[in-house]
Amino acid sequence: MKPERPAWILIAPDSFKGSATADAVARSVARGWSTVRPDDHIQLAPMADGGEGTLDALAPVFPRADRRTVTITGPDDCPAEAEWLYIPAPDPGAGSTGVVELSSTSGITLMQALAAKDAHSKGFGQAIAAALDAGVTRLILGIGGSACTDGGAGMLQELGYRILDSTGCPIGPGNSGAGQSCSVDTSQARPLPKDGVVVLTDVTNPLTGPNGSAAVFGPQKGAQEAEIEGMDAALSRFAALFAVDPLTSGSGAGGGTGFGLMVWGGKAISGSEHIADVLELPTRIKDANLLITGEGRFDEQSGFGKVVGKLRQLAQPTQVPVALVAGSISVSTAGFSDSVALTALAGTAHAAMADPEYYLVRAGAQLASNFTRKGQTQTPATQNP
Structure with missing residues (x-):
């Protein structure tokens, strides 16, 4: 059986307000991902929308x-x-x-x-x-x-x-x-x-x-x-x-x-949109096999000006799949290729907020396992090793 080639993963979350910075979220998700798929190429791009971070x-x-x-x-x-x-x-x-x-x-x-x-x-x-x-x-x-x-x-x-x-x-x-x-x-x-x-x-x-x-x-x-x-x-x-x-x-x-x-x-x-442009995310998304984004609470406001909504919008023309990690999810995640809520992993919101980085690592591992089962969906464009 031909081995699966390494994938290019872009991790660009917002902060989980009052719980974990965007940098901590990105690094924890990446750590969990690497426990399942250690050969993948991971880029971190901690995001913000004008608020914290x-x-x-x-x-x-x-x-x-x-x-x-x-x-x-x-x-x-x-x-x-x-x-x-x-x-x-x-x-x-x-x-x-x-x-x-x-x-x-x-x-x-x-x-x-x-x-x-x-x-x-x-x-x-x-x-x-x-x-x-x-x-x-x-x-x-x-x-x-x-x-x-x-x-x-x-x-x-x-x-x-x-x-x-x-x-x-x-x-x-x-x-x-x-x-x-x-x-x-x-x-x-x-x-x-x-x-x-x-x-x-x-x-x-x-x-x-x-x-x-x-x-x-x-x-x-x-x-x-x-x-x-x-x-x-x-x-x-x-x-x-x-x-x-x-x-x-x-x-x-x-x-x-x-x-x-x-x-x-x-x-x-x-x-x-401004911060995504400064971080050159439109180009970086195009060159990825998967974009992972996230925020503390995914709700009815998330699609209007927030990081996750904007990045999903940027990814649509490229057909790059977008996965979501959130502290809690209260609305449909239609449009995302995969999603995981820390509250579901931890059992309660209190437990998730008490040790968010632990559950973010678990979330990254879960997304990587699901990605492996589904198989790669896109060949990266021009990558720089």
């Missing part, structure tokens, strides 16, 4: 990139240390780039206790200001994973916007503060860097309304059902101060921080 995904692409630490005010007013990424100019005369994550500066993982109405985006604004002070001429801002629903008010305040209440005093923090908005003074607002601001989003929700930030994402941040209407009204009042339409696609991303960045002049784009 954006810095980690982009940093390896730029060898001269420098992680810089800044002390910020977390979304619960507690001081915290955060990092942003400085990417020096690639050529003489070109400008430098700063990459800042909302998730690491005003993110939900920084909260000791959820506080949907009080959490704010000040820390994100402080990190942006630090990047501007360092002289960057372009910003890439990832806005997934927020703790706040303040419309970006806290961020804008840190960038020099004076948002005032009916007495002429600065508004308080969070969504509650946004609801006090009566006027805005932009005379001291910091200008955009000369090469612009790119905003990486993972959702297309508007700021307000039934599909808006408060209605859709407020409950994830601790909002009670009875609070949603008031939170939405607060965002509407805040939005009325500016020319940006609160129904603009993506303005509800990051607890409405997308709206605040549009006010400042930022351009919102798909985070997963």
